[in-house]
Amino acid sequence: MTQLRTVQVLGGGSAGSGTHVRSLASGLVARGVRVTVCAPAGPAHAYDFPGAGADFAPVPRRGDPLSVAALRSVCRGADLVHAHGLHAGVRAATALSGLRVPLVVTWHTRARGHLVSLLERRTARAAAVVLGTCSELVDRARGRGARDARLAPVALPLPTPRTEEESLSPDKARAELGAVGRPLVMSVGSLVPDRGYDVLLDAAAGLRDHGSALGPLVLIAGEGRERAALQRRIDTEELPVRLLGHRDDIGDLLCAADVAVLPSRWEARSVLAQEALRRGVPLVATAVGGVPELVGDAAELVPYGDAAALADALRDLLATPARRAELARAGRAQAATWQTEDDTVAQVLSIYDELVPPLRRVASR
Template sequence: GADVVHAHGLHAAARTALALSGRSVPLVMTWHTRRYAEGARRQILHLLERRAVRAAAVVLAPSSDLVDRARLRGARDARLAPAAAPSPRSSQAPHEGKVRAELGAVERPLLVAVGSLVPHHGFGTLLDAARVWRALDPVPLVVVAGEGRDRSALQQRIRDEELPVRLVGSRDDAGELIAAADLAVLPSRWEGRSLLAQEALRLGVPLVATEVGGVPELVGEAAELVPFGNGEALARAVVRLLGDPERCAWLAEAGREQAAGWPTEDDTIAHVLSVYDELAQPSPHPR
């Protein structure tokens, strides 16, 4: 049989704990992301969190706030786990001028956001900010790559309010969109180790992001941070950067330096294997 079982996510951990009931096999749980719910669903979610983290011998999490949440829910051992940044694409990306031309941002600033079109990603706040940007000259183009249940509502707002925003759907070339952008924007309610933030910093694209979850520890000083849900603060931060090329250049360099210090895939693998080895060792004081 297995010496250690590793489950990824709350639901997988809860199901695995049930399957391991009555057995002495240690469970490792990686808690990747925080979920949100309201009303009765919120109570069910909290119950699921408690059951999952209490069943695990070790809970691994990508951000300090999730480690704290696991401990609050009763985890015996919760640890911050190094998570590797995605590997750069090996293929040659198209020239950014071509990407910008295809998007319609040749002689105007290009802002790029990436994520599922769901409430906790904060795209409603992004549209609030876009109302302010309509007054700029030239008016920036905001491109949002992603799909989700909020698409029709967001598209309706874009039409009704004549916002300079394009929803381009799911894209395999999201990294190329980010590389072509003047700024990347992350308006989420919560992120652990945001792929958009990692890609932007590594590419040297200035980032404006919400100060939530694991974002501050991921980006350090290499991004402009704003409160979640505050469209005015988001709008102001973007306007400031669009008018301050020196600050943008500083953020670009700081982003590359910050990204150079992130864990590698080897770091991530070594850490997980060390946890397995620790748990697989026979106890020196058998009961």
């Protein structure tokens, strides 16, 4: 049987899409598929695609003729091309123009604006199959003219076990973070406007009357262009919030927290939500995008942009240990229902087999 040859096209390599492509490449290679990843140099270094057994072809995240020609050259020898993200999908569709190579596109997130709508229509109509990581994205793809749109949840890899020397105990983590004797609220994500951290700061101001002597401390791990503005506000208003910057020990930080919080404007399959529920950390999140179907009844959900509702949910949860314990149990149970990495690879490979059956691969050689 002729080996299936695929090209995986990655754009900027966000935490979700980059991790997914690394996982997918590893699983496909293990099943005998030849995988070439086309991505800018940054994501390639961060996710070590060759370490997953994939070939790597550096292609800048640009739509200029030279970049598109470089992508076309790689895709010309493939049985199938799978692009991850809207802009990667547009570039792949352009590169494949005139070639009889099927295109699969995974939509990991959404954006707004007239130009985005035009790009979505172009990508949806060019793809043989559009995969959405949540039901809202599947509906969006159908509305944009996709011939075939399907739900394909992206599995978050299980954390690599760490030794006691590598891990911080919850008590040590709290001491390092200055949260001894006070409730600890944890958020993780890029410091960009759509993450909703302005609303979280509003809510933090409303938490200062909490019954604890020191009141809750809110920690935000992540970097981004909003950092300076957020820090100025924290300093000016003397808010009980600390910006931690980039951290490699998110698991330890979450395990030390009393509550995790996700204040985003929109999410498909939030990495923070998945990590929190897996670890049994009670979660307060905005009821947006794919969050409700991801967490089910295992989190407290509030409307986006409602700082008072967010503060109330955090305050009530911090004051009710029994409810936190209930959510911890529910979170672990909900996480056990999610699709695994193997499930994700099997689903994607079955779609590839539909589009490029083995006999067609043999006949094309």
